[in-house]
Amino acid sequence: MFVISSRFLRIWHRNFAVYRKTWKVSFMPPLLEPLLYLAAFGLGMSALVGEVSWRNQSASYIVFIAPALLSVNMMYNSFFETTYGSFVRMYYQKTFDAMLATPLFLEEIITGEIIWGATKSVIASSIMLSIISLFGLIRYPEGLLLVPLSFLAGIAFASIGMYFTAVVRNIDLFNLPIFLFITPMFLFGGTFFPLDTLPGWAQALAWFLPLTHLVEITRAIAIGPLDVFALWNLLYLALFSAIFFPLALKKMRVRLIK
Amino acid sequence: MKDIGQSTMMEPVIQADALRKAFGAFTAVDGISFSVRRGECFGILGPNGAGKTSTIRMIYGFSPLSGGSLHVLGQDVTNRKQLRRVKYRIGVCQQDNNLDPELSILQNLEVFASYFDVPRPEATARALELLKFIALENRRDTPIPELSGGLMRRVVLARALINEPDLLILDEPTTGLDPQSRHQIWERLEGLRARGISILLTTHYMEEASRLCDRLIIMDHGKILVEGRPQDLIREHAGRDIIEVSEPGEELRTFLRERNLRYDDLGHRLLIYCDERDQLYREVSGRYCRDGCTLRTATLEDVFLKLTGRELRE
Structure with missing residues (x-):
């Protein structure tokens, strides 16, 4: 087995230094994209949909989808950081090679990348959270729990992303997990319509998707009620981290240590 | 330290x-x-x-x-x-x-x-x-x-x-x-x-x-x-000097063999490894050189090519 020291923070700092250089550009997508979705679905679709029932309570459509879009934002920002972002550093810029010639070991580098991916989730969802809170779409003080949640969710999706980075042959192949895994979650993870409108078998499938559980927690925090179910959802997300984090480390070692 | x-x-x-x-x-x-x-x-x-x-x-x-x-x-x-x-x-x-x-x-x-x-x-x-x-x-x-x-x-x-x-x-x-x-x-x-x-x-x-x-x-x-x-x-593998002969004739090859000198035959070019430079060079250039003949100091490159061969890699 391996021992991970706090040296992974050096990698985090390195990525943060780069982020600070480019923050004006990196700031915009997590800010604007969800707002566009919110405007399109919240304003445009609301008129068609009206009220949505969730856990025996009725909510306006925009209140219903705002937490889901926040969850999607967490997923995207962590997953894309450890797929495209890490792949560019690993494959094109050979950043990992340079780091491996320093006191750092591979496990520390990969851990740093995953924690950085989770950090991207925190940054992006915090930006979005403050915007949608202005519209009164999140209840407080429960809403503050969304910040630590975005970190935990970020670790799960960043670990999954890092696993794919370790196994894809080239950068174009990321289309596969995106098409087969990310997009279905975006559409069917209880995001745009309540799961109970789906046929039974589809609901069962949806409950396997990590995003479904993340959306459940986010909604429970933002709208309520926040009960024991959220704990199970959280455990399910933690399970993904517990599987994919070590798996990503293992596959990365196979890929890079020659 | x-x-x-x-x-x-x-x-x-x-x-x-x-x-x-x-x-x-x-x-x-x-x-x-x-x-x-x-x-x-x-x-x-x-x-x-x-x-x-x-x-x-x-x-x-x-x-x-x-x-x-x-x-x-x-x-x-x-x-x-x-x-x-x-x-x-x-x-x-x-x-x-x-x-x-x-x-x-x-x-x-x-x-x-x-x-x-x-x-x-x-x-x-x-x-x-x-x-x-x-x-x-x-x-x-x-x-x-x-x-x-x-x-x-x-x-x-x-x-x-x-x-x-x-x-x-x-x-x-x-x-x-x-x-x-x-x-x-x-x-x-x-x-x-x-x-x-x-x-x-x-x-x-x-x-x-x-x-x-x-x-x-x-x-x-x-x-x-x-x-x-x-x-x-x-010194050990290429000697002190090298005489390079372009388009060497058969007489030169015979001469080298008879004198038991170290040389590499590349077809259109011949490399003679030598230690008693001037005398041999005068002899070779005077009698056997048709196209061009140079005397130069042996380098590490001569050693390298001699030991690893001249064919292309990868």
Whole structure:
């Protein structure tokens, strides 16, 4: 087995230094994209949909989808950081090679990348959270729990992303997990319509998707009620981290240590 | 030289014994043994695919060993704890210019220093000192993509020195550079050598090896062919001088065979290895030269080609 020291923070700092250089550009997508979705679905679709029932309570459509879009934002920002972002550093810029010639070991580098991916989730969802809170779409003080949640969710999706980075042959192949895994979650993870409108078998499938559980927690925090179910959802997300984090480390070692 | 005692001062910087590296069925490094002394510049030469990079990757802890033993700065690199100690005290210049393109030159050095736990103010001071060393002190804020290949190489060299290493490892430091940049790098490396830093270098430029290396090995197919000081190797394997004859005739070949002289027959060109230069040259050029005949000093390149053959690699 391996021992991970706090040296992974050096990698985090390195990525943060780069982020600070480019923050004006990196700031915009997590800010604007969800707002566009919110405007399109919240304003445009609301008129068609009206009220949505969730856990025996009725909510306006925009209140219903705002937490889901926040969850999607967490997923995207962590997953894309450890797929495209890490792949560019690993494959094109050979950043990992340079780091491996320093006191750092591979496990520390990969851990740093995953924690950085989770950090991207925190940054992006915090930006979005403050915007949608202005519209009164999140209840407080429960809403503050969304910040630590975005970190935990970020670790799960960043670990999954890092696993794919370790196994894809080239950068174009990321289309596969995106098409087969990310997009279905975006559409069917209880995001745009309540799961109970789906046929039974589809609901069962949806409950396997990590995003479904993340959306459940986010909604429970933002709208309520926040009960024991959220704990199970959280455990399910933690399970993904517990599987994919070590798996990503293992596959990365196979890929890079020659 | 922080935590090593007096007794270890004499011990080699690198000690490789029966070192082996295999990738599946392919053996890249086939049981080589050599040692590098403190303060010397040691070269690993060889054609593409000879096993140079595989060897040094094991030395800086990038690749696990497939066999044999390897001690660097007195530490066993197969032991993770000891390897970490080694990694703190070596500087590595890899083949790629793998700088962080989003960061400035100065930031590249500062970030790299943090990997070695150098505190920030100290890191900045060292980075500025190194920028002076590579004559880029006025371009500290230049973005990396704006640098030429030669300048990038100099930054990579500076980066490898940020931890004030006891051992500097250079994998083909001047490949792809123009002559000006190459000489710039050489001057820096000579400066470092004069300061007593031990240097391990791979190259396939013989001029580079002759100029920089105190001792070297020539490798091919994962094995060491020869080891020694450049001048000794030249004397031993190529003699003092070489007479090159273009379009040699059959009479010349007969003459050489009769006199039992060492020569290489390349078809359209003939290389005669000789020690009693003037007399033989007069004789050959006077009697057997139809197209052109030159007398020159033997170089490491002659040794290299003689030992590794002239056919193309990869």
